[in-house]
Amino acid sequence: MEHDRLTELGRRHLWGHFSVLKNDVDGMHIIERGDGCYVWDDQGNRYLDGLAGLFVSQLGHGRPELARAAGNQAATLGYFPIWTYAHPAAVELAAKLASLAPGDLNRVFFTTGGSEAVESAWKLARQYFKQVGQPDRVKAISRNLAYHGTSMGALSITGLESIKTVFEPLVPGAVKVPETNHYRCPTCQDEPHCSLHAAEAIEEAIVREGPETVAAVFLEPVQNAGGCFVPPPGYFDRVREICDRHGVLLVSDEVICAFGRIGRMFGCERYGYQPDIITSAKGLTSGYAPLGAMIVSDRIAEPFVGTGESFIHGFTFAGHPVSCAVALANLKIFEDEDIVGHVQANEDAFRAALDDLSDLPIVGDIRGTGYFYAIELVRDRDTRSSFSDEERESLLRGFLSNRFLELGLICRADDRGEPVIQLSPPLIAEQAEFDFINQALRSALTEATARMR
Numbered sequence: 001m002e003h004d005r006l007t008e009l010g011r012r013h014l015w016g017h018f019s020v021l022k023n024d025v026d027g028m029h030i031i032e033r034g035d036g037c038y039v040w041d042d043q044g045n046r047y048l049d050g051l052a053g054l055f056v057s058q059l060g061h062g063r064p065e066l067a068r069a070a071g072n073q074a075a076t077l078g079y080f081p082i083w084t085y086a087h088p089a090a091v092e093l094a095a096k097l098a099s100l101a102p103g104d105l106n107r108v109f110f111t112t113g114g115s116e117a118v119e120s121a122w123k124l125a126r127q128y129f130k131q132v133g134q135p136d137r138v139k140a141i142s143r144n145l146a147y148h149g150t151s152m153g154a155l156s157i158t159g160l161e162s163i164k165t166v167f168e169p170l171v172p173g174a175v176k177v178p179e180t181n182h183y184r185c186p187t188c189q190d191e192p193h194c195s196l197h198a199a200e201a202i203e204e205a206i207v208r209e210g211p212e213t214v215a216a217v218f219l220e221p222v223q224n225a226g227g228c229f230v231p232p233p234g235y236f237d238r239v240r241e242i243c244d245r246h247g248v249l250l251v252s253d254e255v256i257c258a259f260g261r262i263g264r265m266f267g268c269e270r271y272g273y274q275p276d277i278i279t280s281a282k283g284l285t286s287g288y289a290p291l292g293a294m295i296v297s298d299r300i301a302e303p304f305v306g307t308g309e310s311f312i313h314g315f316t317f318a319g320h321p322v323s324c325a326v327a328l329a330n331l332k333i334f335e336d337e338d339i340v341g342h343v344q345a346n347e348d349a350f351r352a353a354l355d356d357l358s359d360l361p362i363v364g365d366i367r368g369t370g371y372f373y374a375i376e377l378v379r380d381r382d383t384r385s386s387f388s389d390e391e392r393e394s395l396l397r398g399f400l401s402n403r404f405l406e407l408g409l410i411c412r413a414d415d416r417g418e419p420v421i422q423l424s425p426p427l428i429a430e431q432a433e434f435d436f437i438n439q440a441l442r443s444a445l446t447e448a449t450a451r452m453r
Ligand SMILES: Cc1ncc(COP(=O)(O)O)c(C=O)c1O
Pocket: 113, 114, 115, 116, 118, 147, 148, 149, 150, 220, 224, 253, 254, 255, 256, 281, 282
């Protein structure tokens, strides 16, 4: 049978990312095709793609326009580098992104994905400061738990110890500050308003390290790892002020939050701050081809314009013509179908479908915005007490991950911080999908509650 053949070949040859290599074929899910918000495995089972692949498939699956854009571009110019050359799709896309990005973010450096965009931003910050006569500004500040990618620079900026230690020593100069976790905040969890201590911690870190040594602060608009930590009101205003006072660049890592995910084209627009650099990837092509983009302010690009100095950095496949053509077609559909408006019009209904679960005793906190949410699971809602390591293992990997799939829902059960369920459906999702998510979560979490008793 074809399924047996593929699983056996996969078991022997495919090295899944962040995946355990098993010596049996149990649990290998082969996803074969997709349409809209749904995908099908090779045995004909249908799933609601509640994670948009990996926070990627903004327009959903099976869009013929994007397939055609890829095919047409491949037939016209399948590959050419943007090292010293240009090609029409890269030029058009760079101009399009510059027109969409806020303020003076007008210069676009393409990559093939998110880690490369983050890596590029740190390297650009370092080279920029060398060129403007501040050569000691090399450090990067970022938040605990935050995921910024896996290449050595991006991994150093990442705040998840569990995926870092085995690769040490990492790149020096990566400093960590607290995440914005109001639900478990030691200072203001019981207050209606946040004390902004997490922003103050950034200033303390800059001063402690020596402002003349700090190049950039890397923050996601809404922090994914740990479970969709939204910034408290005033957080980004304060961070912008701190960065300006100390001459530090603010990098908005929007690999997840850009392209409609949180109800704006760029996540920084939702919270009203102007970064010096945006790093993006994922939703830029809705996943129909790999592409990342670092979008840079004119001020940071200036020392490279007309000076004969190049940014000494690049990737063979960055700005690939097929990926750029797909991104242009993707952004055209965003406009034609008002995808961002669709998220704005439906985000309250999505939130309501999740808030409806708050009667379940295992549901501690429901947080997020736009089409990007996490549900934190707790052992006791009143005390907010969490599960032991063994309980988490049995709850998340021993039960929920599989149970969601049995119920036809793909989402993420994660415990890189506290245990959370993450939802990030395609941006075309509407009430029928929200209802499905609600029902699948209600069934699985009700069963989970009974098991944990
Ligand atoms: C905020 C953020 N930055 C960077 C990355 C790394 O992107 P990629 O996996 O495309 O290298 C991710 C991936 O999820 C991310 O969420």
